Amino acid sequence: MKILTKWLRAYLPGLADDDAQLAEDLTLRGIAVEGIYPLGEPNGSIDNGSVYEMDITTNRVDAMNHYGIAREAAAIYGLKLPELRYALPDARPAGKPFPVRIEAEDECGRFTARVLRDVTIGESRDWFAGAEVATYFALLEQKMILNAVDATNFAWLAMGQPTHAFDLDKIEGGIVVRRARKGERLKTLDGVERVLDADDLVVADHKKALGLAGVMGGWDTMITPETKNVLVEAAWFDPVAVRQTARRHGLHTDASHRFERGADFNAAPVASALVSAILLANGGWIEGELVDARIAAAEDRTARRKPVQLKLSEVWRILGATENEEGITAATVEAVLTALGCGLASSQRPTTGEVSWSVTLPSWRLDLEREIDLIEEVARVYGYNRFANTLPAFGEGVRALPWAEKEAAVRGTLLAAGFHEAIGSSFCSADEGALTAPQPAQVVPLGNPLSEEAGVLRPSLVPGMLAMIAGNLNRDVNDVRLFELGTVFGGTTDKGMADKVEERPALAFGAVGSLPEESALHASRAFEFHDVKGVVEQVLARFEMRAMYFDRFPAEAGIMPEWLHPYRAARAVADGVTVGWFGQLHPREAAARKIDTRRHGDAVLIGELYLDRLYKLPLRRPVAREISRYQPVRRDFSLVLDESVEWETIDRAIAELRIPELVEWRVREVFRDARLGKGEYALLLGATFQAQDRTLREEELQGFQTRVVEAVGKAGARLRV
Amino acid sequence: MTNEAIPNLTAFDDTALDKAFAALEAQARESAAGLDSEADVEAFRLEWLGRKQGRLNEVSGRWLKAAPPEAKKALGVRFNALKEVVEGLLDAALAGGPGDAALKAEAIDITLPGTRRLTGAEHPITRTMNEIVGVFAALGYSVGVGPEVETDYYNFESMNFPPGHPARDTQDTLVVAGQDRKPLRDRLLLRTHTSPVQMRTMEQQPPPVRIVIPGKVHRNDAADATHSPIFHQVEGLCVDANITFSDLKGTLDHAMKALFGSAVKTRFFPSFFPFTEPSADVQISCIFCGGKGCRKCKQSGWIELLGCGMVDPAVFAFAAEKQPAYDAKQISGFAFGMGVERIAMMKYGISEIGSFFAGDMRFLSQFV
Numbered sequence A: 001m002k003i004l005t006k007w008l009r010a011y012l013p014g015l016a017d018d019d020a021q022l023a024e025d026l027t028l029r030g031i032a033v034e035g036i037y038p039l040g041e042p043n044g045s046i047d048n049g050s051v052y053e054m055d056i057t058t059n060r061v062d063a064m065n066h067y068g069i070a071r072e073a074a075a076i077y078g079l080k081l082p083e084l085r086y087a088l089p090d091a092r093p094a095g096k097p098f099p100v101r102i103e104a105e106d107e108c109g110r111f112t113a114r115v116l117r118d119v120t121i122g123e124s125r126d127w128f129a130g131a132e133v134a135t136y137f138a139l140l141e142q143k144m145i146l147n148a149v150d151a152t153n154f155a156w157l158a159m160g161q162p163t164h165a166f167d168l169d170k171i172e173g174g175i176v177v178r179r180a181r182k183g184e185r186l187k188t189l190d191g192v193e194r195v196l197d198a199d200d201l202v203v204a205d206h207k208k209a210l211g212l213a214g215v216m217g218g219w220d221t222m223i224t225p226e227t228k229n230v231l232v233e234a235a236w237f238d239p240v241a242v243r244q245t246a247r248r249h250g251l252h253t254d255a256s257h258r259f260e261r262g263a264d265f266n267a268a269p270v271a272s273a274l275v276s277a278i279l280l281a282n283g284g285w286i287e288g289e290l291v292d293a294r295i296a297a298a299e300d301r302t303a304r305r306k307p308v309q310l311k312l313s314e315v316w317r318i319l320g321a322t323e324n325e326e327g328i329t330a331a332t333v334e335a336v337l338t339a340l341g342c343g344l345a346s347s348q349r350p351t352t353g354e355v356s357w358s359v360t361l362p363s364w365r366l367d368l369e370r371e372i373d374l375i376e377e378v379a380r381v382y383g384y385n386r387f388a389n390t391l392p393a394f395g396e397g398v399r400a401l402p403w404a405e406k407e408a409a410v411r412g413t414l415l416a417a418g419f420h421e422a423i424g425s426s427f428c429s430a431d432e433g434a435l436t437a438p439q440p441a442q443v444v445p446l447g448n449p450l451s452e453e454a455g456v457l458r459p460s461l462v463p464g465m466l467a468m469i470a471g472n473l474n475r476d477v478n479d480v481r482l483f484e485l486g487t488v489f490g491g492t493t494d495k496g497m498a499d500k501v502e503e504r505p506a507l508a509f510g511a512v513g514s515l516p517e518e519s520a521l522h523a524s525r526a527f528e529f530h531d532v533k534g535v536v537e538q539v540l541a542r543f544e545m546r547a548m549y550f551d552r553f554p555a556e557a558g559i560m561p562e563w564l565h566p567y568r569a570a571r572a573v574a575d576g577v578t579v580g581w582f583g584q585l586h587p588r589e590a591a592a593r594k595i596d597t598r599r600h601g602d603a604v605l606i607g608e609l610y611l612d613r614l615y616k617l618p619l620r621r622p623v624a625r626e627i628s629r630y631q632p633v634r635r636d637f638s639l640v641l642d643e644s645v646e647w648e649t650i651d652r653a654i655a656e657l658r659i660p661e662l663v664e665w666r667v668r669e670v671f672r673d674a675r676l677g678k679g680e681y682a683l684l685l686g687a688t689f690q691a692q693d694r695t696l697r698e699e700e701l702q703g704f705q706t707r708v709v710e711a712v713g714k715a716g717a718r719l720r721v
Numbered sequence B: 001m002t003n004e005a006i007p008n009l010t011a012f013d014d015t016a017l018d019k020a021f022a023a024l025e026a027q028a029r030e031s032a033a034g035l036d037s038e039a040d041v042e043a044f045r046l047e048w049l050g051r052k053q054g055r056l057n058e059v060s061g062r063w064l065k066a067a068p069p070e071a072k073k074a075l076g077v078r079f080n081a082l083k084e085v086v087e088g089l090l091d092a093a094l095a096g097g098p099g100d101a102a103l104k105a106e107a108i109d110i111t112l113p114g115t116r117r118l119t120g121a122e123h124p125i126t127r128t129m130n131e132i133v134g135v136f137a138a139l140g141y142s143v144g145v146g147p148e149v150e151t152d153y154y155n156f157e158s159m160n161f162p163p164g165h166p167a168r169d170t171q172d173t174l175v176v177a178g179q180d181r182k183p184l185r186d187r188l189l190l191r192t193h194t195s196p197v198q199m200r201t202m203e204q205q206p207p208p209v210r211i212v213i214p215g216k217v218h219r220n221d222a223a224d225a226t227h228s229p230i231f232h233q234v235e236g237l238c239v240d241a242n243i244t245f246s247d248l249k250g251t252l253d254h255a256m257k258a259l260f261g262s263a264v265k266t267r268f269f270p271s272f273f274p275f276t277e278p279s280a281d282v283q284i285s286c287i288f289c290g291g292k293g294c295r296k297c298k299q300s301g302w303i304e305l306l307g308c309g310m311v312d313p314a315v316f317a318f319a320a321e322k323q324p325a326y327d328a329k330q331i332s333g334f335a336f337g338m339g340v341e342r343i344a345m346m347k348y349g350i351s352e353i354g355s356f357f358a359g360d361m362r363f364l365s366q367f368v
């Protein structure tokens, strides 16, 4: 919204501060001036001031016009703001008053109508003091149209009151404000033929709808250069009724903007006089007195509201200390509220000396309703920055979220493993949702999605992770290591309605390309399944659990997630509960995302952990064990196995020996070579023996070795000779 | 550095023995002086102390055997003394390590870059959010969180956005499908701000309350350089007896100094939020130019950073439905909220909000 300082100063001749100071003072009081554009002096003698670009919060519609801002300036500087008044020539008597009837009493609170006859529709000029139409419009770069239109625009810019001028001769009978009839037709000023709804509020005559009340006038009763007689409308419509009508027709006009946020009930006669005065300056006369139909209930809700009680002690309780020691006094409160248009009747309790007021509220400030609203006005006009900076007394102890430490442990493990933290979209397409959801039936669709690709709430972090991996590869960033800690969603439906949406924390990670090592001397190695398995193991190891294991299922069982390679993926299980899946991305899904495996060579590794399940376990608390003083002894076993025998079998066979002195064993190397039999592979097993209380003797070691060879033999391995 | 073979000894009187052993010791010392590498040291050890062909072994084998019984003791004493000398020389050679020539042969290019085990980077949003939370934790604020999918009641109604309130329009809301037949207050939507957690917290806990609420929020916003349908907020709430507007000012002034440096100044402007009254926008003096005016602050010297205000009594009235202690006549409080992306963009010099959500390795690796 644009405001001319020249126009403001016309209302406040005593205003001494310059435009820059005025802008700052207004801004600090919440009437924000976003930009100041000085206007040149066309002939060197006239100071045209500046144009302010304003940004006014929606609750302050009363200040979205010149007079409203002048009122704020008057309050800030303690100036007297003259009342708006426009003198009109005496009316010639009418045979009978122009008929106006408000049928929709809940929606239309006031309707004023004035009949002007023998007017001349033509060019606007600067008609009289207070109606400098040509000057102000030129400075505002507001287009001049015809005086009837310019007059309503001028009243809008001056006081923010929408008005409308009808071609009187096209009105049949009189005015009725009513609900539209379903299917009724109306061509509005924008030239659109509209079919009305029974909920639309219209200004009609005795035959037809003339305009959408408070939104837009009608085409057929529009003022034209041929118009001779005019009916000037200035009214008050209910905010909700106007909003609904405007919404239904997809319209947002100046008029609807104001009415939706609450217009000034008392402004209609003043605006009507201003519009009429401008029109009559070009000739014509008034027929009859102003017709002013009012609904008492609406007036009670606006211009005649019950006074609000305000206590000085409450002002202090809410606002606290000021920088100035005197602080907010009774005089401050009275000066501020009076300047804003309130009426104050003070009283003082004889016993306590407590000062309070009964405050009547201005008709243009429908946002003021309660004691707190008045306290805000006091603080605002006094100036927020004149209050002190104090700190409240300290409360009780600080509590962290119960899972904060666990989340930090997971995040820390991934960061240490070289993965960057990412934040992906909360949404995915319905197809991706179906592909990755643990329970596809529970995917939650959005009612108004941003796009089809973002049609549902993500049931898994995998779609987002895949999108981010593909994005990197498309940008020729070929080493990707990402993880995301985020919320996934699942819904339960009741009779077809999404009833409840459950949110669970999850972890997803993805890797492609080189391991996180940067070396000038050693060739890099690509991520493979066991690298991400190691990460999963390290994450799980942060939690206290009796057992963790990994398994997979035959493809035909339909248990493996479809996005994973069925033979290069695993389920992670902690204490018997599935906590996640990970492995190589299914080549079909890689292709679908245009991840060209030939170009990128390396496999895409991806996984997801269900943190809600993991977080049920306590974090592992480290416990120190006595370190043996006796020499550990390592023995290596070179084993040959059939391809069908997996490590887990060998591992279990050794574990079942339960040799206390066998403190550690692991695979040192797996290799395949031509000297082995067909379908065989070799495995180097390293075992470490150590006792807590003695040095192991050679014959003891021999015994252990024999038992190990025997056990792995039974499990399907033979010693390589 | 081969020494001549051990000569045979013919005379075993003290003088002869002294002479013979002195010659051997001189040889040993000479050999030891030229030891340059580990291999040299090992060769010295083998030459003198080797179990089979070592020179000392030979001495003991040949001289001791040939000595008459009355000379054996004198020879033994001298032999042991020599052995000690040789062992001492060996120890000294081992401790001294290889000489410069040997070390030079092992030279490497230390200007080649170091091998790095790369670690991951915390997301700048996480990092910024933790930093903000940390500042308020130090002021006695606990952390609160709530669901990302909210009901209309918590997101709007209880935050004093009644049905049909125009301020609802400004928060373009993403809604869950299939909610039309439900009562408005139960309809599910993606929270447009973290404020609903204020209400959830007050329902759970009577005053005093002091919480800071980090979280993800969503709006049906078209994406551009500074707008994203996904973003993060940190909200705060402090309720107790005697909490005032000046407490709000002091708290945020302190927090902004803690986040951006003690030279930062704050400025409060009247604003409007349905759930606070009085409401304020807070500006900090530009952290780039110190308030002189620059491109970043559009020459104003100030940067708008957060919204805040005193909790509206209407909000307390909703809380009082479950916790009657939220009586606006007895208690008061303030709330504030800030956009994490905006703060992170300022702190790290990021120009596109979309960078936060693209998972671009090149972007993220800058935050290690």
Ligand SMILES: [Zn+2]
Pocket (backbone or CB within 6 Å): B286, B287, B288, B289, B290, B291, B292, B293, B294, B295, B296, B297, B298, B299, B301, B302
């Ligand atoms: Zn600056």
